[in-house]
Amino acid sequence: MIARERSLALFERAQRALASGVSSAFRAKSVPHPLYFESASGPRMTDVDGHTYIDYTLSWGLLILGHAHPAVERAVAAQLRRGWSYGAQHEGEIRVAEKLVELIPCADQVVFSNTGTEAVQVAFRIARACTGRSRILRFQGHYHGWMEPSPDTVILPWNDAAAVEKALEARDIAAVITEPILCNGGCILPAPGYLEALRELATRYGTLLIFDEVITGFRVALGGAQQRYGVTPDLATFGKAVAAGFPLSVVAGRAEILHVVASGKVMHGGSFNGNPVVLAASETALEELARDNGAALARAADYGRRLRAGLEAAAARHGVPLTIHGVETVFRLSFPDEGSVTDARGLTTPPRGLLGAFLGAALDAGLFLLPDGRWYISTVHGETELEETLAAADQAFAAVRES
Numbered sequence: 001m002i003a004r005e006r007s008l009a010l011f012e013r014a015q016r017a018l019a020s021g022v023s024s025a026f027r028a029k030s031v032p033h034p035l036y037f038e039s040a041s042g043p044r045m046t047d048v049d050g051h052t053y054i055d056y057t058l059s060w061g062l063l064i065l066g067h068a069h070p071a072v073e074r075a076v077a078a079q080l081r082r083g084w085s086y087g088a089q090h091e092g093e094i095r096v097a098e099k100l101v102e103l104i105p106c107a108d109q110v111v112f113s114n115t116g117t118e119a120v121q122v123a124f125r126i127a128r129a130c131t132g133r134s135r136i137l138r139f140q141g142h143y144h145g146w147m148e149p150s151p152d153t154v155i156l157p158w159n160d161a162a163a164v165e166k167a168l169e170a171r172d173i174a175a176v177i178t179e180p181i182l183c184n185g186g187c188i189l190p191a192p193g194y195l196e197a198l199r200e201l202a203t204r205y206g207t208l209l210i211f212d213e214v215i216t217g218f219r220v221a222l223g224g225a226q227q228r229y230g231v232t233p234d235l236a237t238f239g240k241a242v243a244a245g246f247p248l249s250v251v252a253g254r255a256e257i258l259h260v261v262a263s264g265k266v267m268h269g270g271s272f273n274g275n276p277v278v279l280a281a282s283e284t285a286l287e288e289l290a291r292d293n294g295a296a297l298a299r300a301a302d303y304g305r306r307l308r309a310g311l312e313a314a315a316a317r318h319g320v321p322l323t324i325h326g327v328e329t330v331f332r333l334s335f336p337d338e339g340s341v342t343d344a345r346g347l348t349t350p351p352r353g354l355l356g357a358f359l360g361a362a363l364d365a366g367l368f369l370l371p372d373g374r375w376y377i378s379t380v381h382g383e384t385e386l387e388e389t390l391a392a393a394d395q396a397f398a399a400v401r402e403s
């Protein structure tokens with residue numbers, strides 16, 4: 001592997017003052033060690049050792065418009081000159097709320113927070129206040145943020161509607177929460193009819209259905225997975241792409257449900273909520289995404305389809321066994337030798353086996369990828385990137401074959 005000496009030295013230094021050396025546990029998993037960056041533009045990032053990569057991590061899915069998008073930069077710069085926090089109301093928050101209500105099928109209204117983790121907590125509070133029940137039903141392999149797990153949680157296998165029905169029969173479940181596409185657990189699609197079954201069961205048992213669209217929102221369709229699959233949840237959480245890289249999260253739902261926030265029954269606060277810089281970024285991002293009937297996302301989807309086909313062909317050429325799961329703009333490479341993560345160390349140690357070999361070789365060939373084999377596509381990955389990526393992947397699969 002190519003040595004990245006300045007990154008390695010910075011990582012060693014970081015571990016002295018910064019617990020674990022990184023700012024989010026998942027980043028410790030990078031192959032061969034966490035890298036340090038000094039600039040990024042469009043679909044590319046440059047590290048402190050002077051290597052430029054095509055970026056398919058997109059800050060873990062945030063950067064739907066790529067790095068340093070000029071329109072977002074202009075909007076943010078203009079707002080910075082007018083002040084960067086008011087701790088009070090401004091018209092930008094109304095405009096973004098109105099746009100979200102227009103785009104998201106389940107939204108009559110929205111609530112703003114900063115991170116996906118917070119939005120999920122707000123959604124749980126709303127569901128508990130609306131139903132007078134406390135238990136939350138969630139699914140194995142789904143990730144809804146890093147908050148303390150609640151003892152009031154039931155965890156079931158996913159894609160098994162009969163198991164959900166059995167749990168709901170007790171009538172003490174406030175909400176069922178699911179990633180509508182299991183992006184965090186392998187980019188697995190919902191089985192045909194499964195989301196519809198969750199919808200029907202939740203209605204029948206008086207439980208709220210929450211779609212956690214922190215990844216799928218503004219990525220798998222403009223209105224999220226709920227639009228793509230035509231199944232409308234009671235509540236949905238959004239984050240990541242909604243402000244194209246700035247910290248904004250959203251709970252969306254029907255007015256009669258969000259009434260518990262309006263009435264004060266559910267307390268919702270936050271010094272950073274409704275930040276004008278963040279909302280300027282979001283307003284511009286939503287404009288860019290919605291223009292020409294979602295043409296930019298359609299282009300990204302087309303790129304993802306061709307990239308995925310090219311990766312499958314390259315792996316086959318080199319006799320590397322590979323399966324790709326997911327959708328056009330977020331998918332995951334899965335190799336047959338991957339073990340399941342059974343302890344906390346699995347969270348922070350770099351992957352081994354075929355995936356580890358592929359990631360190391362792909363990095364040397366100029367691709368910056370997530371340690372779990374997931375790829376995110378932005379609206380600014382173009383023909384040049386596709387060509388370069390497939391050439392790099394060809395080298396990486398050849399190296400995997402040799403290893």
Ligand SMILES: Cc1ncc(COP(=O)(O)O)c(C=O)c1O
Nearest residue numbers: 115116117143144145212214239
């Ligand atoms: C589906 C899902 N929900 C919630 C979260 C938590 O979001 P955040 O990292 O912004 O707190 C994530 C983060 O990856 C996520 O993928």
